Amino acid sequence: MSALNIKRWFWIHRWTSLICTLFLLLLCLTGLPLIFHEEIEQLLSTDAPYQVLPENTPMANLDQMLNAAQRRYPKETLSFAFIDDDEPQVVIYMMPDLKGKPDTRHAMQFDARTGKLLKDEPPASRQPQTFLGLMFSLHTDLFAGLPGELFLCLMGLLFVFSIISGIVLYGTFMKKLDFGTVRKGRSARLKWLDLHNLIGIATAVWLLVVGVTGVINELSKPLFGLWQMTDVKKMLMQYQNRPLPEPGHLSSVQAAYNTTKKALPGMTITSVIYPGNVFGTPYHFLLYTKGSSALTSRLFTPVLIDAWTGKLDAIVNMPGYLKSLEISRPLHFGDYGGLPLKIIWAVFDLLAVVVLISGIYLWIVRRKFYADYFLNLSKEETNE
Numbered sequence: 333m334s335a336l337n338i339k340r341w342f343w344i345h346r347w348t349s350l351i352c353t354l355f356l357l358l359l360c361l362t363g364l365p366l367i368f369h370e371e372i373e374q375l376l377s378t379d380a381p382y383q384v385l386p387e388n389t390p391m392a393n394l395d396q397m398l399n400a401a402q403r404r405y406p407k408e409t410l411s412f413a414f415i416d417d418d419e420p421q422v423v424i425y426m427m428p429d430l431k432g433k434p435d436t437r438h439a440m441q442f443d444a445r446t447g448k449l450l451k452d453e454p455p456a457s458r459q460p461q462t463f464l465g466l467m468f469s470l471h472t473d474l475f476a477g478l479p480g481e482l483f484l485c486l487m488g489l490l491f492v493f494s495i496i497s498g499i500v501l502y503g504t505f506m507k508k509l510d511f512g513t514v515r516k517g518r519s520a521r522l523k524w525l526d527l528h529n530l531i532g533i534a535t536a537v538w539l540l541v542v543g544v545t546g547v548i549n550e551l552s553k554p555l556f557g558l559w560q561m562t563d564v565k566k567m568l569m570q571y572q573n574r575p576l577p578e579p580g581h582l583s584s585v586q587a588a589y590n591t592t593k594k595a596l597p598g599m600t601i602t603s604v605i606y607p608g609n610v611f612g613t614p615y616h617f618l619l620y621t622k623g624s625s626a627l628t629s630r631l632f633t634p635v636l637i638d639a640w641t642g643k644l645d646a647i648v649n650m651p652g653y654l655k656s657l658e659i660s661r662p663l664h665f666g667d668y669g670g671l672p673l674k675i676i677w678a679v680f681d682l683l684a685v686v687v688l689i690s691g692i693y694l695w696i697v698r699r700k701f702y703a704d705y706f707l708n709l710s711k712e713e714t715n716e
Contacts, residue, residue, distance in 0.1 A: 338501070342497075344494075345497035345501055346695075348494040349691055352490040353691060355484065356487065358471075363467075364681050372464060379451065382419070394586045398410060401426060404440070408428050409426065410606050411437060417602060426440070430610070434456070435456040436455050438456075472550070484546075488543055492544060505529070514527055514530065531683050556611070556654070558653075559650075559651060559654055571614075576607070576615070577614075577640055583638070585617060588637040588642055589601060599621035602621065604618070616636040617639055618634055620633075629668075630662050631655060631659070634650065665677065
């Protein structure tokens, strides 16, 4: 590589790294507890254990649970129901207005087998901020909503460029040394430079994976918005002249669940979104299903059930960019391989922190070295 190209790559690596380093440090530190969010939630949970029932106990009728929630809050609107495939629970969400702020939404937890109400949580706006909630908000949008997500997306792109430029420079600067060499007998600056390069190149693939998937995750709202403005809009054109279904005249949710199970027998239904929800359509129950294998369990297939008649309207094929988003989420947090993979992700996260801090140290020391050099040179000239 020519000296000019080396200089260009070094300039890219330096400035992309410096601009994003502090934000990447924040993301690494907040992301560490989020890797173990399930374990932390279980540890801090004060919920009573589920009633012990036979494993093959069928799920209770969804309509009965939804009707119980509606009777409890007759002036509010059902938003969606989450059907947990890990624990025997159905969580039903309600809002005063489906177009209102998300923090007005509140949840009711039902035992999926008995239909018994287990917990009625107040809206997020009336709940104290939890530790994991604080970490999640800092990690995803810096408490700034979509602008914060787009800003962190930009920082993620700079991080990806800094990794790529670091890989390019590593071969150039280390070609005279054996791989993994750390020059301990030299200055502290050289020792930390070698450690920075070694840890950086050893974790480069993981850093790229987490960086790219993080960028994709930050674009989730614009990507879903694009899908709704294109594919979903075309799909709903045939309903333009039909009146909106009224809440009291909707078809059975349990029937919609059964219809979906019959149409996709190998899939697991994870949620039912009510008509009018901003993440659904005005005319359908939107049911999200997923597969059972390691890969397909991360790929969701939406099903549209006519809210008037309960008939299957469409099995939606998600576009490639949304499938990429779905796959990127478990890759980003390492939550698709159980606790062992989470521990590996945490170790890599801590190594990334070392890379970032050592990069800041090297930049400060380098500036101090040149400042001292020019100061001494100025003194010599004055003495002469």
